[in-house]
Amino acid sequence: GDSVTQMQGQVTLSEDDFLFINCTYSTTWYPTLFWYVQYPGEGPQLLLKVTTANNKGISRGFEATYDKGTTSFHLQKASVQESDSAVYYCVLLNYNQGKLIFGQGTKLSIKP
Amino acid sequence: NAGVIQTPRHKVTGKGQEATLWCEPISGHSAVFWYRQTIVQGLEFLTYFRNQAPIDDSGMPKERFSAQMPNQSHSTLKIQSTQPQDSAVYLCASSRQAYSGNTLYFGEGSRLIVV
Numbered sequence: 001g002d003s004v005t006q007m008q009g010q011v012t013l014s015e016d017d018f019l020f021i022n023c024t025y026s027t028t029w030y031p032t033l034f035w036y037v038q039y040p041g042e043g044p045q046l047l048l049k050v051t052t053a054n055n056k057g058i059s060r061g062f063e064a065t066y067d068k069g070t071t072s073f074h075l076q077k078a079s080v081q082e083s084d085s086a087v088y089y090c091v092l093l094n095y096n097q098g099k100l101i102f103g104q105g106t107k108l109s110i111k112p
Numbered sequence: 113n114a115g116v117i118q119t120p121r122h123k124v125t126g127k128g129q130e131a132t133l134w135c136e137p138i139s140g141h142s143a144v145f146w147y148r149q150t151i152v153q154g155l156e157f158l159t160y161f162r163n164q165a166p167i168d169d170s171g172m173p174k175e176r177f178s179a180q181m182p183n184q185s186h187s188t189l190k191i192q193s194t195q196p197q198d199s200a201v202y203l204c205a206s207s208r209q210a211y212s213g214n215t216l217y218f219g220e221g222s223r224l225i226v227v
Contacts, residue, residue: 036216041220042218042220043116043203043205043218043219043220043221044155044203044216044218045217045218046215046216049215089155097168097170098160098162098167098168099145099157099160099168100145100157100216101157102147102154102155102157103154104154105154105155
């Protein structure tokens, strides 16, 4: 079945560092992929969405593209700020079942 | 505009008691989803409704858990005979169209603690 894997459970960076979060996916359909972000005490919210391979999704300084060859979908940001501290979820749309499949999440902590 | 509203925000219940969680989706949204969030399992899909009809409950534990959507303005998740392993944050989300490719808007969640 469809699945999403985030191997990085936690990432700790300093302000202005470069962020790169890795995600791989598995699906038999054309993938639609998302990054959702969850701040403490809140529900997840959409950060960005990518529906076409090699197209870049951009939002709030974050970028993501997916590569069909390697079935990878990475999130990156050039310069992180303390306000970016949150949990980031890689998410795959399962078209067949009409629901979202969430990865395990990557907790980003930014040292001031 | 109000977002997805979930009540209660926190609930402590004794083992074996019943817990009911409420969700009010964003007005005009036709799809409602329930997820469960724990540290160990992360975000797990439970069930979803499209235009109030149950579409997929494949994530629901077969015993003790049930969900309903009696009208377009609210959905409930009921857990009978609660067990400590039911302790989690239960998240409700809604989307504008009955298609999960649309953005899901989550509520803040209901934190259930079973003692």
